[in-house]
């Protein structure tokens with residue numbers, strides 16, 4: 001179970017994706033991008049715009065055992081990417097590293113890049129922007145919505 005949450009706003013995500021794109025400029029040029037669905041799709045779109053890259057392939061990995069985070073299944077391969085040569089794989093984050101490991105095995109010549117990395121997944125990624133503690137759950141902008149929070153004073157009135 002996550003001890004705490006890290007909320008990422010759309011602005012922050014956009015900034016972090018642009019920063020990753022800027023680092024990738026020195027690793028390219030890339031023939032194409034492979035986005036790991038679904039979380040890698042929005043970061044990949046932002047990066048594709050920055051790198052002026054129009055060839056975007058997807059790979060779909062489903063992790064069935066959420067408790068152990070151990071089992072992953074590829075339900076769509078990145079056929080257009082071959083062995084990954086000239087491609088950069090993009091995901092939103094690496095946590096245990098299971099997803100990244102599996103995708104890297106299928107595309108051994110690709111560069112792997114993500115926005116956020118937890119310590120266990122860090123060795124599996126070539127590039128990342130922000131390190132997040134292992135016990136922190138990242139809440140992406142598509143996971144959240146603004147919510148009304150009652151003022152502190154109204155809470156103390158309730159108690160009185």
Ligand SMILES: O=P(O)(O)OC[C@H]1O[C@H](OP(=O)(O)OP(=O)(O)O)[C@H](O)[C@@H]1O
Nearest residue numbers: 037038039063093094095096097098099
């Ligand atoms: O390093 P791991 O422990 O494998 O976890 C990281 C993966 O988990 C999340 O995807 P998820 O499988 O939840 O699917 P989604 O991208 O469709 O939300 C995230 O987008 C990464 O792809």
Ligand SMILES: Nc1nc2[nH]cnc2c(=O)[nH]1
Nearest residue numbers: 095136137138139140143
């Ligand atoms: N949204 C989200 N999905 C994940 N999948 C694995 N780790 C995480 C995380 O920290 N946040």
Ligand SMILES: [Mg+2]
Nearest residue numbers: 037038039040
């Ligand atoms: Mg994902």
